[in-house]
Amino acid sequence: MPTFPDELRARRLEAGLSLAELAEKAQYNRSYLHHAESGRRPASEQLADVLDQALDARGDLFAAWERDDKERRREAATHRTRAAALAISRDLCAMADLDISELHAGVEATAVDYLATPPAPMMDRAHALRAEAAERIRSGHHRPQDRSDLYVTAGQLSGVLAYALLDMGDPQEALHHVAAAARCAEYAGDAELAAWVAGTRSLICRFMGDYGLALDAIRDGYQHVGSGTGTGEARLRCGEAQCLANLGDSRAANSALDGAEDARGRIRRPDSLGGLFGFSAAKQSYYAGSSLIWLDGGHDAERAAREATAAIGMWRAGPDEERSLDDERLAHVYLATARVQLGDVEGAAEAIAPILSLPLEEQISWIIKRADRLASMLSAPRFQGNRTAEETVQAIKELAA
Template sequence: MPTFPEQLRARRLAAGMSLADLSTRTGYDRTYFAHAESGRRTATEPFAAAVDVALNADGELYKAWEKEDAIRRRDAATHRTRAAALAISRDLCAMADLDISELHAGVEATAVDYLGTPPAPMMDRAHALRAAAAERIRSGHHRPQDRSDLYVTAGQLSGVLAYALLDMGDPQEALHHVAAAARCAEYAGDAELAAWVAGTRSLICRFMGDYGLALDAIRDGYQHVGSGTGTGEARLRCGEAQCLANLGDSQAANAALDGAEDARGRIRRPDSLGGLFGFSAAKQSYYAGSSLIWLDGGHDAERAAREATAAIGMWQAGPEDERSLDDERLAHVYLA
């Protein structure tokens, strides 16, 4: 679809009009027209309306401008939210004594909704929750005995932002948010959150293609597991399998996936938070399939197909709050 500047120029030329002719008809300087046609200057709404009439465009030129203006406004809003969220993450990393308000209900809902909602709205929601928390930090409105739980809440919100920015294609910005989440987990002394953060840091590094750093993050995360609390170890071992498979080590990748199955069998207490922070059996099978497709076929391809099929079946038969539609679509791709 041609842009507004392209349509403006095409219609002017088709009408056999010069920039001077249009300038005379509309009252706008010819230099303004030149910049508007080249895209060096964003046209204003009155200008779009004036040239639409002057060129007898029947509203088509104005509609093209209106559509592009809506995109500009949306992008500007997204940029403002990202910049503000990033500033808070940097602030969280710098604070020596961080206090976060009690926002558990909002975090729980966001963690579940994330699996079936585009990342931009989730980024907006997480940023709004964390902005409210930052205000409570500055005012000190919390009980001293709540400090650990509030750190965990801050870490979880930072983790949601890390996922959102990764899904929006900005791993560097996601790393700032995951660093804030790690700092909060450290202050809270929460091993479950620390293990989840390590797995998320590894995921970001894998997205960037740095499997060495991704493995380092996984191995750092193992110090936080072993108590039978939550799915952290299973998730880390699946992340390790993804690294090893991309590095071409079939034997080690399969061993890591076997270790993930063993870890799931040792779970004695479920995850504290579901949704984005959980790691269901379906997700584990999905990780296995998405790991082994990078190897050379044979046994690896057979296991990848079994695991992808199992993941699809569990998601379709399981509870809605554990169903990640994006991952389910990818599982079909891996199976194919």
């Protein structure tokens, strides 16, 4: 039996229609139809129904889509079963040999790899490692002196899961994982982890648009920072700046960013864990740029553009283990946003261009969310008739689709 892409192409050619003509007839984007016909992306049920009618296929085209959809679901279920079974087998084989130092090594590698890996595989890895840590805590399969370290490990892995679920667009589920991380930090008596968790809880609240609650989380986190100990204070102050900027307080937001720079200058001891748990100078500039774009432009937009540009430059020039690809991509969105606020449409299009060709698995929820705001800004009356603005808006819509 023919697949949906094969049936679609045959029906279109039989009708003597080009892709553009079929797109106009079905009132769908041409690129979307191209992906559906080439098999690069599965068509939606709605598209299959519309195309069946547009090509007068009398249900045959839709039936081909249903067969493909049934096969995709079967393959996905098989894949999930195989992956789960394989994970358990690997865990059983490794359980006898895995000691605390190997767990720590797994967490360190996961924290670093997260910066350059899509969230879904990181979620799987963190889940497997945390299950081992939790089992050792429950069963007592550890030395008494290792119990605190196991709680720190479980808390760090809960933090990785929180980030992964947030990047996958589920803040509510992320909050459950960050609550577990907070409890683990409490049991371990680890102030550094507790400060990081407070900053992450604030990040999730900001994603949800609750800036008051996000600010409360930041201020709660300040009790856990010590003078010169890691980047916790700098990260929290940048989070505070994001909250204040979204609440419209330009002066306080800039003051918080200046405070973050002062806090970085006081650091005497590095973070105990890098990667996702670190807060590099590039990340700090990225936070500054992502904060100030929520204000009214002018000097705030100028600083946002400088900071976003600096972040991108530092990530490109710095070591690979500190390069956060998702944040680097978001910095391009923030730079584009700041340039739109300054009226530089051509500069904005140049900044966002690398993001518009990302494959589906690398389009984290933050990118879609922030690019959508950029599209709304470019659709404003002041840019009507600007071809670059119109083309960029269309490209962003295709990315979201």
